[in-house]
Amino acid sequence: MLLDVSKIEASYGASQALFGVDLAVAEGEAVALMGRNGMGKTTTIRAICNLNPPRAGSVRLAGTDLKGKPSHRVAKLGIGLVPEGRRCFPNLTVHENLEAAARPGSWTLERVNALFPRLAERHAQMARSLSGGEQQMLAIGRALMTNPRLLILDEATEGLAPVIRQDIWAAIRKLKAEGLSILVVDKTLSELLPVADRCVILENGKSVWQGTSAELTADVQDRYLGV
Numbered sequence: 001m002l003l004d005v006s007k008i009e010a011s012y013g014a015s016q017a018l019f020g021v022d023l024a025v026a027e028g029e030a031v032a033l034m035g036r037n038g039m040g041k042t043t044t045i046r047a048i049c050n051l052n053p054p055r056a057g058s059v060r061l062a063g064t065d066l067k068g069k070p071s072h073r074v075a076k077l078g079i080g081l082v083p084e085g086r087r088c089f090p091n092l093t094v095h096e097n098l099e100a101a102a103r104p105g106s107w108t109l110e111r112v113n114a115l116f117p118r119l120a121e122r123h124a125q126m127a128r129s130l131s132g133g134e135q136q137m138l139a140i141g142r143a144l145m146t147n148p149r150l151l152i153l154d155e156a157t158e159g160l161a162p163v164i165r166q167d168i169w170a171a172i173r174k175l176k177a178e179g180l181s182i183l184v185v186d187k188t189l190s191e192l193l194p195v196a197d198r199c200v201i202l203e204n205g206k207s208v209w210q211g212t213s214a215e216l217t218a219d220v221q222d223r224y225l226g227v
């Protein structure tokens with residue numbers, strides 16, 4: 001397994017948010033992390049990256065235990081995170097934002113520009129002046145520039161216009177087709193399911209269901225994801 005998350009628990013101060021999350025991502029696989037609002041998706045991602053380190057359980061990346069490794073080390077070991085709410089440097093240009101994230105590997109400025117032509121057109125523009133969707137593309141571009149073994153996307157299409165969402169999903173499909181391993185959180189099932197090989201559902205901070213996208217029947221959706 002590329003990513004192996006076993007029985008992790010995590011808390012915010014005295015308040016426990018994760019009570020045992022298991023999930024795995026194999027090499028080249030796209031896994032969807034699902035669950036209703038507040039069930040622990042973002043907390044799980046933050047725990048995997050040691051932004052909010054798990055207080056129990058284990059996270060392994062290609063066999064390496066991430067316990068005690070600061071989040072910048074986790075990034076170096078190969079996890080590229082596109083966090084909820086973007087996070088680019090507002091006062092750097094598009095080009096500078098991408099360069100600042102660069103680490104050796106097959107992902108280069110040219111390749112990111114080819115994946116997101118809108119970014120190429122705006123290479124000299126300050127990140128703060130980009131539209132929300134363009135900032136999201138930049139956040140994905142930055143994660144790719146780190147040449148990750150695993151790309152984690154937390155609500156990468158939230159609040160974006162339909163045309164831009166389609167561009168972002170097209171890019172994710174392309175990345176998957178190229179063999180990149182992906183862990184993705186998104187609320188729009190109709191867009192998420194066709195991309196996901198497997199799904200993991202969280203409920204109240206626990207993984208309660210896992211299966212292929214095909215196995216995620218209407219019943220399962222009603223039970224765990226319905227509003």
Ligand SMILES: Nc1ncnc2c1ncn2[C@@H]1O[C@H](COP(=O)(O)OP(=O)(O)OP(=O)(O)O)[C@@H](O)[C@H]1O
Nearest residue numbers: 012015016017035036037038039040041042043044
């Ligand atoms: N900074 C925080 N401080 C305290 N509690 C938090 C914090 N962030 C999240 N929580 C709590 O942890 C639990 C899991 O939240 P989390 O954001 O991981 O869920 P989520 O599945 O990502 O939800 P959403 O889909 O709404 O983003 C919730 O009960 C939430 O209230």
